[in-house]
Amino acid sequence: MFTAAIAAPSIKLADTDHPLHPLLQQRxxxxxxxxxxxxxxxxxxxxxxxxxxxSGSNRQPWAFVVGMHGDDAYTRLAECLNPSNAEWALAAPVLILSVAQTVNSEGKPIRYALHDVGLAEMSLIVQAMALDLHVHPMAGFSQERARAAFEIPEGFEPVVMLAVGYLGDPAQLNERRRAQELESRNRKPLREFVFGETWGEVAALVE
Ligand SMILES: Cc1cc2nc3c(=O)[nH]c(=O)nc-3n(C[C@H](O)[C@H](O)[C@H](O)COP(=O)(O)O)c2cc1C
Incomplete structure (x- = not known):
């Protein structure tokens, strides 16, 4: 297992069943x-x-709209957020909208576009962790508003928005959000999604 130095401790370490790289455990x-x-x-x-x-065939079917607090892109990105996300996400100094190119120049679907954007986002998130930053992805925003605000052409789809910044104090959140912020993280165990010879049957590896 790697033991990369992490700039700041996270308050929500994943309680893993197997060793993880600290950047992943602390995300x-x-x-x-x-x-x-x-x-x-x-x-x-x-x-x-x-x-x-x-990315599939190295198509790199991604684009990112980046807004920093105080600039026009940030304001327009902020206006796309659902209220339930805006209530906390506007504390983040950076908002990013990820966009997937889902159709190529010949009009054919790019089958792995969303997958590849997800990979690019995860790289971005892990790099953020290495730089003492945190990222919160959000699907809760208006795709239509984002398309209009940034004149996103046909064949490109807004995917998620990312709130990026340094960890803050949970005390700044309302009661409900503060409780969420402090609750432990959980995941399904490997045996629920790692299969072997038959679909749905736990792989011998994890038994
Ligand atoms: C595609 C996607 C959409 C998400 N949308 C939202 C959202 O709109 N609002 C929100 O508060 N969190 C959102 N999240 C964050 C998830 O709720 C969070 O990743 C999940 O609960 C696991 O928590 P963790 O990332 O702290 O491990 C989203 C995450 C992903 C990957």
């Missing part, structure tokens, strides 16, 4: 972000991480 999706800008160099590293993600 989680916070709602409390600190009122601290993200350095330009760090933001560029996040996008560079996305850039080097694998």
């Amino acid at each position: 989680w999706s916070p709602r409390a972000f600190a009122p601290r800008a993200v350095e330009r160099a760090k933001l560029l590293s996040l996008l560079e991480a996305a850039r080097w993600a694998p």
